[in-house]
Amino acid sequence: MEFDLLINAIIAGLMLGGFYAAVTAGISISFGMLDIVNIAHPGFIILGSYIAYIVNAHFGVDPIVIAIVALPAFYALGSLIYQVYYQSFEKHGQDSLRGLAFFFGLLFVTEVSLNLIFGVDYRSVDVPYIGGSVSIGAMEFPVRMLVPCLVSLVMFGGLILFMSRTFIGRAVMAVSQDPPALQLMAVDPIRIKRIAFSISIATASMAGAFLIIIQPVIPSAGREYIGRVFAICVLGGLGSLPGTLIAALMIGVIESITSTFYGPSWSPAVSFGLLLLTLAVRPSGLFGR
Amino acid sequence: MRTPAFILILTAVAAALYFAFNLVGNDYLFFAGYTVLQYIVLATAWNILGGYCGYVNFGSAGFFAIGVYTTVFLYAIGQSIEEIFPEFLVAPMQAIFPLPVPVLIVIAGAVAGFIGLGMGYLTLRLRGVFFAIATLAFTVVLETFIVNWSFVGGSRGAYIIVPNEVPMFGHLIQFLFALMLILVIVALTTARLIERSKLGVGFATIRDDELAAEASGVPTLRLKLVATVVSGALMGMAGAPFPYYIGYVEPGSAFNLSYAVNSIAMPMIGGTTSWVGPLVGALLLGTLQQVATVTISSAVNLLIVGLLLIFFVIIAPRGIVGLIQDSWRGRSKS
Numbered sequence: 088m089e090f091d092l093l094i095n096a097i098i099a100g101l102m103l104g105g106f107y108a109a110v111t112a113g114i115s116i117s118f119g120m121l122d123i124v125n126i127a128h129p130g131f132i133i134l135g136s137y138i139a140y141i142v143n144a145h146f147g148v149d150p151i152v153i154a155i156v157a158l159p160a161f162y163a164l165g166s167l168i169y170q171v172y173y174q175s176f177e178k179h180g181q182d183s184l185r186g187l188a189f190f191f192g193l194l195f196v197t198e199v200s201l202n203l204i205f206g207v208d209y210r211s212v213d214v215p216y217i218g219g220s221v222s223i224g225a226m227e228f229p230v231r232m233l234v235p236c237l238v239s240l241v242m243f244g245g246l247i248l249f250m251s252r253t254f255i256g257r258a259v260m261a262v263s264q265d266p267p268a269l270q271l272m273a274v275d276p277i278r279i280k281r282i283a284f285s286i287s288i289a290t291a292s293m294a295g296a297f298l299i300i301i302q303p304v305i306p307s308a309g310r311e312y313i314g315r316v317f318a319i320c321v322l323g324g325l326g327s328l329p330g331t332l333i334a335a336l337m338i339g340v341i342e343s344i345t346s347t348f349y350g351p352s353w354s355p356a357v358s359f360g361l362l363l364l365t366l367a368v369r370p371s372g373l374f375g376r
Numbered sequence: 377m378r379t380p381a382f383i384l385i386l387t388a389v390a391a392a393l394y395f396a397f398n399l400v401g402n403d404y405l406f407f408a409g410y411t412v413l414q415y416i417v418l419a420t421a422w423n424i425l426g427g428y429c430g431y432v433n434f435g436s437a438g439f440f441a442i443g444v445y446t447t448v449f450l451y452a453i454g455q456s457i458e459e460i461f462p463e464f465l466v467a468p469m470q471a472i473f474p475l476p477v478p479v480l481i482v483i484a485g486a487v488a489g490f491i492g493l494g495m496g497y498l499t500l501r502l503r504g505v506f507f508a509i510a511t512l513a514f515t516v517v518l519e520t521f522i523v524n525w526s527f528v529g530g531s532r533g534a535y536i537i538v539p540n541e542v543p544m545f546g547h548l549i550q551f552l553f554a555l556m557l558i559l560v561i562v563a564l565t566t567a568r569l570i571e572r573s574k575l576g577v578g579f580a581t582i583r584d585d586e587l588a589a590e591a592s593g594v595p596t597l598r599l600k601l602v603a604t605v606v607s608g609a610l611m612g613m614a615g616a617p618f619p620y621y622i623g624y625v626e627p628g629s630a631f632n633l634s635y636a637v638n639s640i641a642m643p644m645i646g647g648t649t650s651w652v653g654p655l656v657g658a659l660l661l662g663t664l665q666q667v668a669t670v671t672i673s674s675a676v677n678l679l680i681v682g683l684l685l686i687f688f689v690i691i692a693p694r695g696i697v698g699l700i701q702d703s704w705r706g707r708s709k710s
Contacts, residue, residue, distance in 0.1 A: 124505050126434075126512070175690045187432045187508055188644050189689045195637050196682035203675050310633065314513035321506070352531075356520035359513035366506055367498040 091225045096347040097340055098226055104339025105236030106301060108243050108332050109294040110312055111319045116246075116287035118317070119326040120263040121280050123172065127190040129309035129316065130197035131288055135161070135295020136210075136304040137201055143212040150212050151238055154296035158289050165288030168193070169281045194309065201306035209303035217300065235297035242293055246286075247328045259283040263326055311355055318362035321372050330374030383565055390557040397553070406549040410621060412662035413556040414614050418635060419642035419654035420563040421610035425603045426640070427648030428576060430583035431504050435495075435511030436639035438518045439608045441630040442491055443484035443615025448528045448625055450475055450483065451536055477555060481616040488612020489605045496604035500597060519631045533626030536619040552617050563610050567651035570606070579603060611639075634678055638662075641685040647695030656696055 110132060117125040138157055139150035176186045221228040250256035258279045261269050266276040298304060315338070323334030338358050346354040365372065377385075397405050418436055425431050433439075453460060454473030461469050475483075499510040523531045538548055545551035570576045578599045581589035590596050619625045638661065646657025661681060668677035692699055 124508070126509075171690070184426070184430050184432055184504070185644075185689050185693055187505070188640055189686060191434065191637070191640060192682050192685035192689065195633070196679060196686065199675055199679040199682060203679065307633075311516065314509070314516050317509045318513065321509075352524055353520065356517050359517045359520075362513045363498060363510060363517070366502060366510055370502050370506065 092347060093344070094225065095227055096344045098228065099232065099347075100340030100343030101336055102228070102232040102236040102339070103343055104336035105239045106232070106294075106297050107315065107319055107339050108335035109235070109239035109290065109297055111316045111323075111331050111335055112243060112246055112328070113287035113290040113294070114316045114320050115323070115326075115328055115331040116259075116283055116290075119320055119324075119331070120259060121283055121287075122263070123169075123177075123284060124187055125190050125284075125287070126187065126313055126317075127193035127197065128287070128291060129312040130194040131161070131164070131291035132295045132298060132312065133201065133304060133306060133309040134197060135292040136299040136308075137205065137295075137306075138292070139296045139299050140210045140212055140304070143214075147213065149214060150296035150300055151234070151293075154292045157292045161289045161292040162285045165285030166281055168288065169284040172284075173277060173281075194313075198306050198309060205306065207305055207307075209305050210299070211303040212299050214300060231300060235300050239293070239297055242290070243328070243332055246290075247332075250328060255279065255282060260326075314362060315355075315358045318358040318365070321362060321370070322365050324372030324374035327372070327374040330372060334373060379565065379569060382568060383561065386561045386564060390561060394550075394554055394557060398550070403547060403549060406547075406553045408666045410549065410553050410556050411666065412659065413553070413560050414618075415638055415642060415662040416560050416655055416658040417556070417563045417614040418611055418639040419646070419658040420560075420567050420651065421607045421614065422639040423643040423648055423651070423654045424567055424570060424610070425600075425607040427643050427653065428570065428579035428583065429600055429603045431500070431600065431603070432508040432640070433511045433604075433607065434508055434636055434640070435515045436611055437631045437633060437635040438511070438515035439488050439492065439611035440615040440618075440635050441515075441518065441522070441627075442488040442608075443481075443612035444618045444625055444630040445522060445528055446484040446487050446612065447480045447616050447619045448534050448536070450480060451619065452527055452529075452534065477552070477617055477620060481555070481559070481613045484616035485609040485613040488615075489609030492604045492608025493601060496601045500600045500604065515631060515636070519627050522627050522630070529625065531627060533624055533629075534619075535624050538620050538623055548620065552621055555617055556614075559610075559613055562613075564651055564655065566606065566610070567654075571651060575599065575602065634681075637678070637681060637685070638665075641681050643695070645684055645688045645695055647697030649694070650697065653695050653697045660696075 110129075113128050113131075114125065117123045117128065135154060135157065139153045142148055142153045143150055172186065172189065176189065216230040216234060219230045221230065221233065250260060258269060258274050259282070262276045262279045262283070269276045269279065298308070319334045319338050320331060322338070323330030323332070338361065341361070342354045342357050345357050393409075397409060418440065421439075422433060422436055425433050451474060454475070457466055457469045457473060495510070495514055499507045502510075522528060528534055540548060542548055542551040545554060570579070578589075578594050581592070581594050582596050582599060586596055615630070618630070622629065638658075642657035642661050643654040644657070645661060646655065647653030661684070665677045665681065668674075668680060688695060694701075
């Protein structure tokens with residue numbers, strides 16, 4: 088019995104981890120590769136959740152389809168934010184303090200605006216597969232978790248392929264290492280960074296849809312993901328997408344086991360504790376350069 | 377101006393303020409004023425690490441809550457002396473508890489400073505960005521512990537039974553207001569002292585170029601630890617009287633994100649390079665929020681703070697103080 092519980096906790100954790108991978112993908116690009124500490128990212132994820140909620144409530148469309156349709160809008164939002172960030176901060180050299188305050192303000196404004204528009208009630212979507220589950224032997228796979236996890240893994244795989252195979256993807260990897268060298272190759276580093284940042288914000292659209300499938304959402308839900316995504320990002324090693332994926336799965340499993348055996352109120356502390364531990368012991372992460 | 381004169385002037389202003397409020401005789405004024413003063417302490421404390429050293433602390437709410445829960449913890453001990461202490465200690469303990477609020481403030485400052493030291497030691501060796509993220513994480517870890525710790529009320533929260541009247545001060549809120557005024561004096565004097573000492577110069581070198589400072593023999597880690605401890609201790613001290621102010625504490629109110637946002641926004645808007653900035657920012661934003669909470673709604677006032685923060689960070693990086701300095705300089709040139 089105890090063993091069944093453990094197996095199911097691990098499976099639930101792996102599915103949770105798949106979802107965390109989607110949540111962290113954006114941070115892994117913006118923070119890990121571009122050195123832009125976008126702590127507002129979870130705010131954009133919640134924005135994605137609410138967009139999925141509105142469209143779903145009115146037209147009954149599947150949240151994942153909505154998220155895919157909304158991708159260009161999020162991409163444009165990302166371009167806009169990067170433009171402002173570049174013009175006001177990055178251009179003038181390193182002033183990370185103000186950049187951080189800028190994103191902190193964005194996070195806060197997003198949350199409070201959603202609060203004002205939708206109130207503080209929990210919102211959820213209506214999808215036929217939310218209640219169902221697939222079971223193999225003693226193992227249970229709730230579809231509510233399985234679908235976001237699988238789509239997330241596909242998206243993450245796509246991102247890894249994009250970054251390693253396409254010209255722009257490789258340029259993004261290069262811009263994180265040596266922008267002047269990129270200029271010598273006749274590539275505009277600012278353009279590359281803008282594209283990469285826009286992609287990172289676009290992933291928030293998908294992650295938002297996954298989130299609202301998995302659980303009901305309130306405007307302040309983004310906050311509990313801040314520490315978690317940075318924990319995953321740092322644990323996996325900055326700038327390493329495969330590392331991020333592995334770290335996301337690890338944290339998912341550890342959190343799931345903690346909440347199964349010690350109660351769910353302890354699970355937030357797990358990832359944060361791990362983050363502090365990683366920062367203290369090995370700041371370059373598991374797969375960091 | 378020498379420091380004793382500075383303290384004297386601050387005390388005079390504080391006393392004048394206290395008696396002016398007393399003359400008006402409206403309790404609400406004290407309640408609103410207390411909040412503004414609390415923000416002055418928080419903003420000044422944040423600025424010691426954030427403005428002088430350039431290390432962003434998102435965990436102001438955490439340090440504030442350490443102060444709050446130190447009070448709650450000591451209050452809870454005072455409530456159950458018979459169960460906790462062996463028999464021969466019961467009588468002396470009953471004489472000591474409940475501890476007076478000024479003592480609570482000092483203990484809270486020590487606890488928060490000590491926790492600041494531990495956290496700083498773990499994370500300050502890294503780049504500033506990691507420190508900022510770690511402070512965010514730190515707040516959540518702390519909140520999780522408090523939520524699961526039933527002795528201080530857990531997620532249910534804890535009631536503090538407060539005395540209605542305090543000798544010499546009259547109503548309790550007047551006493552708390554006076555205490556907060558003293559804390560403001562302590563915070564501003566500390567900030568000003570640091571600014572003008574060798575310590576402040578060391579902090580500035582860290583902010584401007586940590587690598588160069590390190591290479592020139594500035595003990596950067598030790599200086600950063602000093603800043604974290606002082607800043608954390610002041611935030612904890614600001615939190616200690618809070619349970620008496622509000623009467624009922626739950627994790628959601630003690631760890632409220634608005635403390636973190638305000639203690640960043642106020643120095644950023646006022647100006648981060650001197651002690652005047654946080655004071656100006658806190659007075660402006662704090663008063664604005666009190667007015668907006670009464671006239672519009674508390675959600676709208678938070679939105680205003682967020683938008684102002686973004687606006688000032690982009691348009692006026694040196695805050696209101698910087699704007700005024702620029703206009704003076706412009707006038708003297710022409």
